[in-house]
Amino acid sequence: MARDGQFQGRWWPILLSLPxxxxxxxxxxxxxxxxxxxxxxxxxxxxxxxxxxxxANFQRLFQDTEFYAAAGRSLVFMLTASAATVLFSFVLAxxxxxxxxxxxxxRNVLFWPQALAGASAGVVLxxxxxxxxxxxxxxxxxSPGLWNPVLDGFDANILLNIAYMWGRxxxxxxxxxxxxxAIPESYHQAAAVDGAGPWRRLLDLQLPLLTPQIFLCIVIExxxxxxxxxxxxxxxxxxxxxxxxxxxxxxxxxxGFRGYDLSGSSTQSLxxxxxxxxxxxxxxxxxxxxxxxxx
Amino acid sequence: MRTMFAAAAAFAGTLALGAPAQAATxxxxxxAAGQRAVEAQCNDFNASQSQYHVNCVYQDSYESLFxxxxxxxxxxxxPALVQFFDGGTxxxxxxNAVIPVTKIAADAGQKVDWNDYxxxxxxxxxxxxxxxxxxxxNSSTLVFYTNDDMLKKAGITKAPETWEExxxxxxxxxxxxxxxxxxxxxxxxxxxxxxxxxxxxxxxSEHNGYDGLDAKYxxxxxxxxxxxxxxxxxxxxxxFTLSRETKAGDYRNAFNSQECAMILNSTGGYTDTxxxxxxxxxxxxxxxxxxxxxxxxxxxxxxxxxYAMKGFDAKTYKAVAAFLAFLRSPEQQMQMVxxxxxxxxxxxxxxxxxxxxxxxxxxxxxxAELGVExxxxxxxxxxxxxxxxxxxxxxxxxxxxxxxxxxxESTPQQALDAAAARGDEMLKRFAATYxxxxxx
Numbered sequence: 001m002a003r004d005g006q007f008q009g010r011w012w013p014i015l016l017s018l019p020x021x022x023x024x025x026x027x028x029x030x031x032x033x034x035x036x037x038x039x040x041x042x043x044x045x046x047x048x049x050x051x052x053x054x055x056a057n058f059q060r061l062f063q064d065t066e067f068y069a070a071a072g073r074s075l076v077f078m079l080t081a082s083a084a085t086v087l088f089s090f091v092l093a094x095x096x097x098x099x100x101x102x103x104x105x106x107r108n109v110l111f112w113p114q115a116l117a118g119a120s121a122g123v124v125l126x127x128x129x130x131x132x133x134x135x136x137x138x139x140x141x142x143s144p145g146l147w148n149p150v151l152d153g154f155d156a157n158i159l160l161n162i163a164y165m166w167g168r169x170x171x172x173x174x175x176x177x178x179x180x181x182a183i184p185e186s187y188h189q190a191a192a193v194d195g196a197g198p199w200r201r202l203l204d205l206q207l208p209l210l211t212p213q214i215f216l217c218i219v220i221e222x223x224x225x226x227x228x229x230x231x232x233x234x235x236x237x238x239x240x241x242x243x244x245x246x247x248x249x250x251x252x253x254x255x256g257f258r259g260y261d262l263s264g265s266s267t268q269s270l271x272x273x274x275x276x277x278x279x280x281x282x283x284x285x286x287x288x289x290x291x292x293x294x295x
Numbered sequence: 296m297r298t299m300f301a302a303a304a305a306f307a308g309t310l311a312l313g314a315p316a317q318a319a320t321x322x323x324x325x326x327a328a329g330q331r332a333v334e335a336q337c338n339d340f341n342a343s344q345s346q347y348h349v350n351c352v353y354q355d356s357y358e359s360l361f362x363x364x365x366x367x368x369x370x371x372x373x374p375a376l377v378q379f380f381d382g383g384t385x386x387x388x389x390x391n392a393v394i395p396v397t398k399i400a401a402d403a404g405q406k407v408d409w410n411d412y413x414x415x416x417x418x419x420x421x422x423x424x425x426x427x428x429x430x431x432x433n434s435s436t437l438v439f440y441t442n443d444d445m446l447k448k449a450g451i452t453k454a455p456e457t458w459e460e461x462x463x464x465x466x467x468x469x470x471x472x473x474x475x476x477x478x479x480x481x482x483x484x485x486x487x488x489x490x491x492x493x494x495x496x497x498x499x500s501e502h503n504g505y506d507g508l509d510a511k512y513x514x515x516x517x518x519x520x521x522x523x524x525x526x527x528x529x530x531x532x533x534x535f536t537l538s539r540e541t542k543a544g545d546y547r548n549a550f551n552s553q554e555c556a557m558i559l560n561s562t563g564g565y566t567d568t569x570x571x572x573x574x575x576x577x578x579x580x581x582x583x584x585x586x587x588x589x590x591x592x593x594x595x596x597x598x599x600x601x602y603a604m605k606g607f608d609a610k611t612y613k614a615v616a617a618f619l620a621f622l623r624s625p626e627q628q629m630q631m632v633x634x635x636x637x638x639x640x641x642x643x644x645x646x647x648x649x650x651x652x653x654x655x656x657x658x659x660x661x662x663a664e665l666g667v668e669x670x671x672x673x674x675x676x677x678x679x680x681x682x683x684x685x686x687x688x689x690x691x692x693x694x695x696x697x698x699x700x701x702x703x704e705s706t707p708q709q710a711l712d713a714a715a716a717r718g719d720e721m722l723k724r725f726a727a728t729y730x731x732x733x734x735x
Binding site: 042043046047053060064066127130150241255258259263 | 361365368369383391537539540694695696698699702720721724727728
């Protein structure tokens with residue numbers, strides 16, 4: 001052995017990573033290839049002769065107003081849910097970072113929702129926010145119909161955002177808190193000696209030093225909210241009321257698995273993938289330049 | 296997304312391995328409705344003879360069964376027999392993946408009088424020439440449930456028969472302090488398909504698609520607009536509640552917990568309601584309301600039929616044929632009625648019901664008789680069934696568009712026009728997908 005912790009030869013590393021590679025190929029690349037093929041054919045649900053139609057599937061999609069609406073809903077949800085989640089997590093992390101009584105306990109409690117599966121959270125929350133019996137039902141005694149997520153698309157989207165935040169705050173909170181605790185105490189002391197109050201220190205010291213963690217949070221939240229809202233939509237709103245929460249990820253599922261429109265569904269997932277690649281690239285191009293990794 | 300198909304197929308494959316090893320001819324049967332009742336039938340069949348063994352696998356819901364069956368068929372791991380629901384009929388007829396049950400029976404040397412099936416149940420699953428493709432199995436139809444105690448308290452002595460009377464009853468119920476007079480989930484099966492059948496009006500041209508793949512939706516003209524307009528008005532006046540607005544969150548639970556006084560529900564739900572309201576309140580079931588001054592036609596059969604899938608040898612199909620024959624028997628149909636509230640679907644089954652087959656279940660009999668009566672009203676070319684492509688997807692579209700009426704986003708006409716326009720797009724795409732396919 002030349003060095004500890006290093007495998008010899010060309011085949012060992014490949015052999016050891018083979019199971020993982022195989023899984024990725026089977027469950028990611030192969031489906032992508034099939035989906036790509038189906039996007040250019042009219043595929044029958046039970047198979048059989050599929051007709052090559054060129055770009056007709058894309059043409060049809062680009063004329064479908066519901067497709068644009070669904071993509072728009074996905075983007076809006078991505079922005080609102082990510083922004084709200086990161087902001088709340090930041091506030092909580094800053095609060096928990098201060099040496100207050102019970103902050104150790106609070107750190108633990110705040111992490112609990114992470115342990116709950118998204119679908120279960122959706123079921124619980126849709127009962128919790130039921131217009132007739134839920135926690136917001138008092139709003140309806142003030143003015144009837146003020147809170148009705150089963151009929152009002154705006155309320156349904158608020159509900160979806162709340163549910164998303166509730167499930168996602170723990171992980172962001174943990175990342176940001178770790179970042180805050182990594183800032184040496186001496187920086188705070190030095191700043192305090194220079195006369196900086198808590199607010200000043202937050203803005204000029206903690207925030208700039210926390211940019212790598214904030215960037216990481218934004219990247220994972222963009223990914224998560226854009227692609228993973230599915231379980232919440234399926235368990236809470238089913239895309240309704242009146243399509244108001246029918247995001248692209250959900251529409252793809254409904255078209256393909258409920259409607260058996262395999263080609264339409266594949267075409268949309270291909271576009272979703274391209275759209276998401278674009279978003280990630282844009283994030284790194286625009287945001288990462290402002291991240292300060294040096295400490 | 297595609298991975299789900301692969302995973303479903305793999306999972307289905309492991310389930311299939313659960314069959315006990317026997318000398319008998321084994322085959323798999325996937326089903327999704329009436330779990331206890333179907334299980335009982337499977338056990339009875341296996342116990343009744345030793346030549347064949349059916350391995351019954353419960354699949355949670357029609358939708359997921361259909362998904363798994365598609366995945367399994369593509370992976371060549373399909374079961375020999377499946378239960379498929381009404382909405383997917385045309386998808387199956389054109390799938391080239393199933394063998395008509397009439398052929399299965401004939402190949403096995405069985406002589407079956409297929410005309411024994413009551414016409415309302417037969418036409419839905421039959422080809423244009425009247426040959427049954429799937430064997431009608433758990434069959435139901437839509438009826439109108441009333442909580443008679445709540446109606447009486449509101450001063451209503453006779454259950455409403457027309458939509459006009461439903462409106463008056465709802466008004467009186469509301470005045471008597473009932474917060475939820477009428478509720479529905481706006482599923483098109485309840486507020487459009489069965490309604491159109493009972494009124495004898497077409498849902499789509501080409502007689503609901505029976506005469507060709509170039510059908511177009513026409514439900515957005517005529518009585519359907521009136522029905523949705525009425526429901527929307529009643530909703531504004533607090534006389535109609537959407538299923539999800541109820542405390543129970545579901546129209547059936549809302550009725551069974553006496554929160555709501557009137558619902559449209561399948562005859563298949565009768566047993567649940569009877570159990571829930573036993574000793575608490577009197578309820579009854581009635582024919583679907585129609586508009587005053589219109590003629591009543593037969594309603595569609597709802598539920599599911601059994602289809603034999605391609606890809607097996609003659610020996611297996613012989614076993615499938617034996618199982619299908621077992622299920623066709625009036626006695627087994629009666630078992631199904633007793634255990635679920637579904638309807639007998641053959642004339643001999645109905646006869647057995649009338650001649651003491653349900654002697655110990657007088658209430659069940661009342662509901663089943665009503666369902667059969669509803670299916671047996673005279674029909675026309677538009678009440679045979681629905682032969683429209685991507686219809687399962689269309690149901691989602693319909694519901695989404697109609698919900699917009701109740702949030703004030705669309706007028707009934709706008710919503711129905713939008714649903715029809717999007718539906719037409721889907722029909723066009725379906726026709727293109729199956730270009731060259733011959734409609735059986």
